[in-house]
Amino acid sequence: LAKTTQPISMDSYEGQEVNITCSHNNIATNDYITWYQQFPSQGPRFIIQGYKTKVTNEVASLFIPADRKSSTLSLPRVSLSDTAVYYCLVGDGGAGGFKTIFGAGTRLFVKA
């Protein structure tokens, strides 16, 4: 099981770009990297997923280096509503089964 390590918390200001890095040194060949956002009293919400290199969607970008031992979630021009906990999750749905073990997550606080 790939263990993930993220910064416990980050502060930012509205309009800034925020980059949150996750370390997953023992990621397996078949593992994908997925990021989620969680607000209080809600289930985590899917943000973005990638396997290698760079992935971009309408809300974020995900950068994955060649060795895949880390990944960086990039949130462009954050707003107050982006204040939340962000989790990276590493796993696959292969024959071995998908095991979801959450790390501590990163608490992002966006200030006005």
Added chain:
Amino acid sequence: GAVVSQHPSRVICKSGTSVKIECRSLDFQATTMFWYRQFPKQSLMLMATSNEGSKATYEQGVEKDKFLINHASLTLSTLTVTSAHPEDSSFYICSALYTSGNTIYFGEGSWLTVV
């Protein structure tokens, strides 16, 4: 994205009674679903993995006789907290493994308060 729904979102029950929480994948079939527990300001803790048509796999330390999980169809898994006690009060979240097999989507969560 895929939609996973939980019901009820909040439930209060008396100590000693049982309560059931449902998790449904609304627009895809999920052979595998997961149940978590989350305490305030803490991360999600995996309780069990639910596979359609077979027994759930529980994580170490989770009492399978207390937290009954049933995954009778490809779109529904249920968690029943039996003989609930105040210490079982928590936020319970489910997720479902999407058809592609690489992504899980989460329900909205259910607050259980045992009085």
